[in-house]
Amino acid sequence: MADPVRMGILRFEHYHANFWAKAFKQSEDAEIIGFWEPDDGLADMAVATHGLKRYAEIHELIETCDAVAICSATARHLPLIEIAAAAGKAILCEKPIAHTDEDCKRISEIIAQSGVTFMQSFPKRFDPINHEIKDILKSGDLGEVTMVRVRHGHNHGTLTPGFGDGWFADPALSGGGTLIDEGVHAADFLRWVFGDPQSVCASISAATLGLAVEDTALAIFKWQNGLIGEVSTSWSFAAAGTSIEIYGTAGTILLTGVDIASRPSADKDYLKIYKLGESGGEWRTSATVPTFKTGVFHEHVAWSFATALRRGDAMPITLRDGWCAFAMIDAAYRSVTSGRFETITYPD
Numbered sequence: 296m297a298d299p300v301r302m303g304i305l306r307f308e309h310y311h312a313n314f315w316a317k318a319f320k321q322s323e324d325a326e327i328i329g330f331w332e333p334d335d336g337l338a339d340m341a342v343a344t345h346g347l348k349r350y351a352e353i354h355e356l357i358e359t360c361d362a363v364a365i366c367s368a369t370a371r372h373l374p375l376i377e378i379a380a381a382a383g384k385a386i387l388c389e390k391p392i393a394h395t396d397e398d399c400k401r402i403s404e405i406i407a408q409s410g411v412t413f414m415q416s417f418p419k420r421f422d423p424i425n426h427e428i429k430d431i432l433k434s435g436d437l438g439e440v441t442m443v444r445v446r447h448g449h450n451h452g453t454l455t456p457g458f459g460d461g462w463f464a465d466p467a468l469s470g471g472g473t474l475i476d477e478g479v480h481a482a483d484f485l486r487w488v489f490g491d492p493q494s495v496c497a498s499i500s501a502a503t504l505g506l507a508v509e510d511t512a513l514a515i516f517k518w519q520n521g522l523i524g525e526v527s528t529s530w531s532f533a534a535a536g537t538s539i540e541i542y543g544t545a546g547t548i549l550l551t552g553v554d555i556a557s558r559p560s561a562d563k564d565y566l567k568i569y570k571l572g573e574s575g576g577e578w579r580t581s582a583t584v585p586t587f588k589t590g591v592f593h594e595h596v597a598w599s600f601a602t603a604l605r606r607g608d609a610m611p612i613t614l615r616d617g618w619c620a621f622a623m624i625d626a627a628y629r630s631v632t633s634g635r636f637e638t639i640t641y642p643d
Contacts, residue, residue, distance in 0.1 A: 299323065300385075300601050303360035304330040305353065305367060305375050307337040308462060309389050311416070311593050312366035316345045318597035319364075325601035331356045357382045362412075362604055364597065368462040369394045369469050376402055380409035387414050387600045391479045392617030394470025396625055399618045403642065406614055414600045414610040415617030417483045419553075421595035424566055424585040428541070428548055429488055436570050437543030443489065444525040444540040445481040448473060449555035452504050452530030464506045472508030474499060475624050477528040477554075482623040483616065484539075485516060485524050491619065492516035492524060496636045497627035503531050514627040517636070532556035546570040552588040561588075618642045 302319045304312055307330065319327040329348035332338040338349050350356035357363060357378065362385035365375050372393055379386050386406075392415055393399045406413045419425055431437065452458050452473075462468040463476060474497070485492065495516045499509035510531055516524040535556035541548040547569040551561045565588065566581035586592050599611055619641050626639040 297605050297607075299326045300604050301325075301359065301361045302327045302601065303350075303356045303363045304341075304347075305356075305363050305365045305379070306330075306371065307332050307341045307366060308334070308368045308371070309366040311389055312341070312364070313344065314593035315364050315366065315387075315597040316341070316347060318594035319601065320345065321594075322598050322601050324598070324605040328359050329356055353378060354382075357384055360384055362387065362600075364600075365389060368465075369475075370398075370467060373398045373402055377405055380405045380411045383409065383411060385412035385414075385604055387597070388416060388617065390416050390483075390617070391470070391475055391621050391624070392614070393621060394468070394475070396621070399621055399642070403614060403618065412604060412610060413614045414596075414603070415612045415614060416593075416596045417480065417487075417612050417616065417620070418593050418596050419480055419484050420487060420612060421599060422553065422586045422592070424550065424553065424581070424583050425484070425488075427566060427581060427583055428539070428550065431548060431568060432488065432541070436546050436568075437541065437548065438545030438571075440489070440522060440541060440543045442523050442525075442540075442542045443485065444527070445484060446527045446535060446538055446556075447477050447481045447554045448527075448529040448532045448535075449477070450530070450532050450534075451555075452510050453533075458530070459504060459506050464508055466508050469508065471624070471628060472499070472501070472506065472512070473510055473528045473530045474512035474514065474627060475621075477530075478512060478514065478526050478627070479620050479624055481526040481528065483620040485526070486616070486619055486623070489518065489522060489524070491641060492518045492522075492623065492639060494636045494638050495623065495627045495630055497630045499628075499631050503529075512627075514624075514630075516623070529556075534560060536560050546576075550585075553585045554587070558588060615642060
C-alpha cells in the first residue's frame with residue numbers, strides 16, 4: 296500500500312473543517328501537513344484547537360501535499376479548486392459543491408481537463424442507518440413507495456450569537472439560506488435512495504430571523520413513477536422528532552436522531568419499521584445507532600476520501616453527485632420565483 300496521503304486544509308470558514316482536521320489526524324491513511332487560512336481569527340482557532348501548522352502562502356502548502364480538503368465559503372470553492380487542480384492535487388470539497396450553476400459547470404470543466412481526483416462531501420451516505428434503509432427498500436418489504444418526507448435542520452439561527460453575521464447569511468457567498476445549506480443533504484439522500492426526481496415546487500421564508508437569505512424552507516419533489524418527496528428545513532427548529540418518513544403500500548419507515556434538531560430527542564429505537572402481514576401489521580425496531588447520534592458523522596467523509604485515495608479506489612461520491620444535488624436545490628429556488636413546479640435540469 297502507498298504511503299499515507301499528505302493532506303492540506305484550505306480554509307476553516309466552514310465549521311466542518313474541524314471535523315475533517317480531527318479525522319485526518321486520526322486516520323492511518325492520512326498525514327495532515329497543515330492548513331491555509333487568511334483570516335487570523337480562524338487561523339488562531341485552528342492552531343489552538345488542532346495544533347496544525349499554518350501556511351502563509353497557499354501555494355507553499357499545496358506543493359507539500361498530495362491532496363487538499365476545501366472548507367471555504369461556498370462561493371470560494373471554485374477558485375480554490377482551480378488552484379489545487381492546476382497543481383495536480385486530489386480534492387475533497389465541502390457541500391454544496393457551488394453556489395451557482397455556472398460555477399458547477401466551471402468546476403466540472405476544471406476537473407475534467409486536469410484529470411485530478413475529486414470527491415464531494417455528503418456524510419449521510421456513510422451512516423449505516425441509511426444503508427439499512429436502502430436494504431429494506433431493496434427487499435420490497437414496503438411495497439410501492441408513494442411518499443417520502445425528509446426534515447433536516449437545527450436551531451443555530453436562534454441560539455448561536457452572531458449567526459446572522461456569518462457568510463452563511465450572505466447570498467453572494469452561500470447561494471442561499473437553509474434550503475441550500477441544510478436542504479442539500481436531504482436532496483442528495485433522495486437521489487441516492489430513490490433516483491432523480493423530475494420536478495420541484497418550493498416555498499421559503501426569511502421572516503423568523505430577518506436575514507438576507509431564508510431561514511425556513513419547504514420543497515416538494517416529484518418522480519416520474521409518481522413518488523412524491525418533501526424536504527423541510529430550518530435554522531430555527533427548537534426541537535424535533537422524526538427526521539425521515541418513508542411510506543409504502545405494505546409498510547412504513549420512521550427514522551429519528553439524524554439531524555441536530557432531533558438528535559437529543561431519542562436514545563434508542565432510532566429506526567422503526569412497520570410491515571403489513573396476513574394478520575395485520577407490526578412494528579419492529581433496529582439496533583443500529585446512527586453515526587450522527589454518536590457524534591462521529593462528518594469524519595467519515597474525510598476517512599473515506601483518504602482511504603480511497605491511498606488505495607487507488609474510485610471515490611464514493613462524485614462531482615456529478617454534487618452537481619445533481621445542487622440542481623435539485625437550484626430548481627427549487629427557481630420555483631420560489633415562478634410560483635410553479637420547475638423541471639430539474641441535471642448535468643449530462
